[in-house]
Each structure stands twice: as C-alpha cells, then as structure tokens.
Amino acid sequence: MSSFHDAVAPEFAAVNQMIVDRLHSDVALVENIGHYIVEGGGKRLRPVLTLLAARACGYRGERHISAAVIVEFIHTATLLHDDVVDLSTMRRGRKTANAEWGNAPSVLVGDFIYSRAFQMMVELGDLQLMQIMADATNVIAEGEVEQLVNAGNGQLGEPAYYSVIHKKTAKLFEAGAQLGATVAGASPAMVKALGDYGRQLGNAFQIVDDLLDYCGDESEIGKSLGDDLAEGKMTLPLIYARDHGSAEQAQLITGAINDKSNQQFVQLLAAVTSSGAIDYCKQAAHDQVVGAKAALAALPDSPEKTLLGELADFALARSH
Secondary structure, eight states: OHHHHHHTHHHHHHHHHHHHHHTOOSSHHHHHHHHHHHTSOOOOHHHHHHHHHHHHTTOOSSHHHHHHHHHHHHHHHHHHHHHHHTTOOEETTEEOHHHHHOHHHHHHHHHHHHHHHHHHHHHHTOHHHHHHHHHHHHHHHHHHHHHHHHTTOTTOOHHHHHHHHIIIIIHHHHHHHHHHHHHTTOOHHHHHHHHHHHHHHHHHHHHHHHHHHHHSOHHHHSSOTTHHHHTTOOOHHHHHHHHHSOHHHHHHHHHHHHHTOOTTHHHHHHHHHHTTHHHHHHHHHHHHHHHHHHHGGGSOOOHHHHHHHHHHHHHHHOOO
C-alpha cells in the first residue's frame, strides 16, 4: 500500500492525526482500546479510497480528510464487534481487543467509535453524506446478522455468499468511494460510478480474503488458516469445492461447516485444491476487478483515476 499512501501523503498524514485526535476520551479505557485497534496495523485501504475518489473528482479542499476518518472509524467499530461475535483471539498477528480486555469493553468501545463517526458526519453538515453512511451502517449490521444466521449451514450457495460479502465488506468500500465523490460535489453519475467501483473492489477484496484462508501464509495474513471453518463460515472456496469435488469431499466440507470444526483442515485444503476452487475464486475476484475498473470510465482522466485502477489490481494480487 505504500505507493498509494505516498500518492496522498499530506492528506493521509492528516487522516492519521485526526484519527488520534478524535479518539480522545476522558475515559482511559476508551482511548486504550481505540488506539490499540487503530494502531494494530492494517492497510488503511478504505480511507485511501475515499481520499483518491475525492481527488479524482477534482476536489482540492480538506473535507475529504474528515470523510476518510469517518469511514475508518466505521470499519474499526465493525472489527471490534466482529471479533466478539466470532470469538476471535488474533487479528493482524496480535491479540484482538476482546482477547486483551474482554468482550464487554470491546463492544462498548466499538459503540463509542461508531457514535464518534456520526458526530463527525453532523459536523460536515451534508445530508447526502449522512444518508450514504447511515444506509451503509444499516446494511453492514444486517450483513452481520445474516452471516450469523448462515453460520454452520453447510448447504449455503453462492447467492447467499455474495449477499453477505456485499453487505459486510463491499458496502463500506462503496460508501467510502461515494463519500469522496460527494464531498467533492461530483455529479450523480460520478457518485454512482465510484459507488459501483467501490462495491466491486470490495467484493474482490473479500473473495481474495476468503481464498487466503486456504492458500495464504499465516505469518502474513495475521491469523490462523482455517479460522473460517471453526466459525462455520461457508465461503466461496468451500462452496465450489463442495459442488465440484467428489461426493466424499462434499460430505467432508458439509460436515465440517455444520460442526464448525477445522479439525480436518488438511483434508479440506486438499479438497479445495484438487477441485479447482482456488483458480475459480481467483477468476471470480478478477471479474469483480474488471467491473470495478470499467466503472471508472465515467471519470475524467487523472493521476488519481489511474491510481484507483491500480488499487483494484492491488486488491486482487495481495498476499495478506
């Protein structure tokens, strides 16, 4: 991500400083957990997306910095809540906040960060911006519930999978891109185009993320391979392997998801590999990236538009 950070270096530095400033609280635990999760690494992909989207629409002011922080705060809050729901103990190679402080503090600080984001939206005073983020957070919450309901269902198909990743992941990418365009005062057509770009970028990002659970390096992705299995998540690699592998492999996959068990991870990995699921998922992510880059055609040519295309390629090629 360094090349993208460098392209918006002054704004990116301002985003990081504003994150620190706006996490301030008189309650020490709020600051401790907030800084722990925010400073725990991560690519800052979503705020970079917001900054680039604004500049691609010709914006040269400073309001996009607040918009980028809002997106990052919403993302941070969802991470805190996700780790509690998923009973996760590791993220980005270190203990999760709930493993360090407990579930209740993590949920409550997540609520604080959510509400701080909405305070910042009010400060910007743009009703369209507030509508984009209010709709996005509602869809994200719905996706969390949908994923929870789907957990342990070994019969889940691709439509249900795509529904969840759109709501849980892609919606915030979509909203982040739209925020940048909205702050810039872009036309409805450009706001829509950047939303389409962000949605497909987010889909590609999540497909690759799910694929890395079966072909990634634990030291790079910062979590144990097979975590999705232990949480009963029927992701695209497993769906394809179940539907295109042997009957024995299908039974193995369905049973592991139903039982929320990664005890047979080696055999499941073999099923994913031999069925062609890895290549299938790579192609699915590639198709999303192609769609994302096609959506950028509505934007005038600029260095930022070029970088948005390269950002989509990065989401596809990343190893963590």
